[in-house]
Amino acid sequence: METSDERTHSLHAEDTCRSSCHQTSSSSNHHQSQVKFQPDYENYRLASPITDIKPEYDVIVIGSGYGGGIAASRSARAGQKVCVLERGKEWLPGEFPEKFLDARKEVSVTSHKLKLMKPISGGNPTMLFDLNLSPGVAVLQGSGLGGTSLINANAALLCEPKIFQDPVWPKPLCDDLDFLLEECQQRVNDMLKPSTYPQDYPQPPKMAAFKKVASKLAEIEDLDPCVLLKRAQLYVNFQDMTKNHVGIPQPACIGCGNCCGGCNTGAKNTINMNYLPDAKRHGAQLFTQVEVRAVTRDNETGIWSVHYLHHSNRGDSEEKIVKAKVVILGAGSLGSTGILLRSKERGLPISPEIGRRFNTNGGSIGFSYNGEDEIRPRGVKLNKIRKSGRGPGPCVTTVIDMRNRPGKEIEDSFILEDGTPPSSMGKFFFKSLLGFESLHSGASASKNDKLSKFRRRLGGKSFDNSLTFLVTSSPNDAGQLQLGKDGRVWADFPNAGEGRNYPNIDQHMKKGGETLKGTFIPNPMWNSFVNKVTGMKGMITVHPLGGCPMGPTGVEGVVNHGGQVFVGDSEDVHDGLYVVDGAIIPRSLGANPSLTIAMVAERCMWLLAKQRDWGSIDYSFDE
Template sequence: MTTYRPIATEALPEECSVAVIGSGFGASIAAARVAAATDDVLVLERGREWLPDDFPADFADVRRAVRSRRNPLGLFDLQLGADVDRLTANGLGGGSLIYANVLLEARPEVFDAQWPSGIDADELRPYADRVRAVLRPQVEDRHTPKAEALAHLGRLHGRGPERLPIAVKLHGEPGPNAAGVHQPTCTRCGNCVTGCRVGAKTTMWMSYLPMARAAGARIVTRTEVTRVVPGSGRRRWEVHGLRHPASGRRRTPMPFVVHADVVVLGAGAIGTTGILLRSADAGLATSAQLGTRFSGNADSLSVSYNAAGRRSGTGARDAAAPEVAIGPTITSTLDLRTGPDGYLVQDGALPYPVAEALRRVLGLRFALSADSRVWCDIRPGGCPPGCGALEHSQVWLAMGTDSSEGRVVLDGRGQPRIVWPEAGAQAVYARQLADLRVLSDGSSARFVGNPRRALLQRGVPAATPITVHPLGGAAMAEDVDHGVCDPDGRVFQADGDVHPGLYVVDGALCPTSTGANPSLTIASLAERAVERLVERDLPTLVGSPLRTGGTR
């Protein structure tokens, strides 16, 4: 069994050359590349550090890991809104801790509208290669029954499913990854999205963050940044925030200020936009476009409940030694991106810690229905002990292109929320749900098309979208009239110049949906922006001498 040690430190300095806010795909890449180029890099993460053994093992753990005002260090940041629901991560490693590991490049047509002219598929490809060299994605080569129904839907559309590249150590012997961190081989437990307890999933905590730490970066957790404002002489910028206590009776966070020459915002689309909105309220001059062009990436989620045949779409109780090889959360996709409302449909797996809750919820909901029979009870020979309706169920995921017309605003407590009336009325969602329903009908399963309705919240409209891929809010553009940042991630001033030493490197930059799982696009944009930061800007922004080869 592999023993992992924390990489974060408790000591919070008062100043640094470069402050990186967040630790997801964009921020971790920035931390690793900048730390390789210069000394005195500080990473500030609002959540706590999660070692593999810390991730939830059952539903009680999941409940304790939901972020709230009373539990600011919870892993799962679930926000239920009037227009759009969202689920993001809160911890060292950001969204990579609970993502489904898929690394797909956006198709060329994604960049045809709304994106700056210098950003396209050809421009990002070498940076995507750089990301793949670190994360080393692999393709599942084993038989995965949970993906079989995609072939049925594919026949209706005249195409077949494809296996996906995923950032998981699926093959080969356990050993060091590109960052020198030991990784075991995947056990195919299916519990990726509640955190990998095995250590086979290549998160930012397993890759770019150790690279940053090895290069000298200081990583501090439980530091929630609230705003960034121009400095008063000590350094160029002041980073204001709250330090959350690790545990104990003292639950009141303590305010802090870090003085920095360069600030790199990578707190995620919602987090980064929220910081900029609060900074604007505190006097930072920004574009009037701040908060606009929000996209939920046309995400959908459904469940085919109680199918006629047994599925392998429920995660294993024992992640280290699963009784059945479920496979990673996502292994395959059916590509239906044929027009402006095109989308992907992907197989999914219910992680065991969540599945046990849905077993009760869905069982209660359909207990009195005419079709409430459990198929494994009536099949000849029955099913193995412990098999029930949920073992005959399957999660399906879809994502594509929405209108990117949402807005991120601050509520009365200064927290970001999404405003997007009629978001779920877009045609792409209706088309997705029609296909997802086919996946249920083809296996005699009960279709559950909205997770909040599955939780018996009857007043929730069926079409309320939930996104796990929030994008935009501080979108890049050619000029200040059309976006918040320039194509290199530099934040515009209100007059059209850029703020020296203030950057955005995460999904907030994306002015539209990516039409696919966005992690590789976000990471590629970050690699590109940081390359320019290091080679063009850093020599004049910080006083310490630069090393060579910082972005390679």
């Protein structure tokens, strides 16, 4: 039984002094390289054909990620007739693209106001990778049954409780913080089953490299490296299970590193492995390739109409309607905000704050290029790792937690993670990008090993010895999501990346590169060749937050502390209209946001069930 302290903290300290931290792949014959359990997922499809959709439901959930998936499960468990509408397709393990050319076919690109690129609203919106390009920020999201969980880095990192001291959070939520951090987090953990990278697994080379970086940064900060370096809690399964807690088979992680391209083994605890099948087991119907355009309400009956397009192979562009008493938006920061903006155009009174407080969660990226140690910098295709057993490990295994340092404010805090891009980021493309940027914007942090660097280049080792740094931080900045003429959302964020914390983060990553005797390459979108070609000088984020921020009234926010949508700028709320995803988070969290989003969604659904007299939600599982 977990203690309250264990529930509240989602990072496990890594004892850098123990001998087990020096474990290498040669000291273990773990089954990572001996795949024995390979489920056939074809019989576990969740989506129903669109012809099965009914005219009306009790609850319609739009989106299926950390907000929508939770809303679907909890509504269905409360005995409601539930319909889930997801814009993307259903992906099963084994179907995700592992090659660059195949992944390119699954990219939908929207661009706005870039100086050397015409506006684009290209690509089928059902494609897996949804890339939104604006002058200040590039946003990458997942589109599919399970939302961005399909292509995220799995990290279940809890934001610091002091984040909730910011006055942008509604008082009722702050007064309920113990419930959020304990009960709601426990409900998420019970479903998503986060765990750390096991001690008896082979240690990927990047873990040893990150230990070196942590030791250097600890020396600079005069801190204990055991305090900084931690094994991250991950939404990853590390043991073979013929059936998990909701009846889905899951094999153990084999360390291929393709988490951000889609898990083809089935080891990743994505939302389609837990919350969504749980929703279906309790009677929910799930439909894919359904793009919701807007919601409207009949004021006489109180019934909501959800206006949608079904992107079938026939290319049917006729807008259709499905109705419900309750509509819950869980389509993500850009998706939920876009739906409300388009609904506002159709006459639905929405707060003038709609689109505001959009932020990138302080996300950034950097690289140590051509260091002295082998890293295995990129994911490995499934057939290759099954033969060799030499993978990079999960996308993230360890973090260097630079929060809670003495004398530092929230805006000075950040987390470094040992990232691994997937194999679908083609080796030639990735290798060329790093090689070119190392000459253009790279800072050679180690001055005395130019000959060694040159030799590694000649020997083709420069790319193999490169490490990716992923960053989350807590800047006090925000942009605004706006609706383009094409009806798609774009981010107006001219000052993205100009917070005081970013130069400090770059300095720490540069010190890390120096420790590994590599060339530090900063964010490729900042003062780089990419920046000059595209006109984009800003941030890359996979953690978009805000757009429908919480607030005490419609003057300060779009929704209240329970996700209920305000009627214009009043204190009144629309009866039966909710947002329960990252769009309602009013500021950066300083950590990978999925866990906090899920906790907030659990609280919203608990409140919703009470408000609508659904009775208590049964959170137990069948034995």
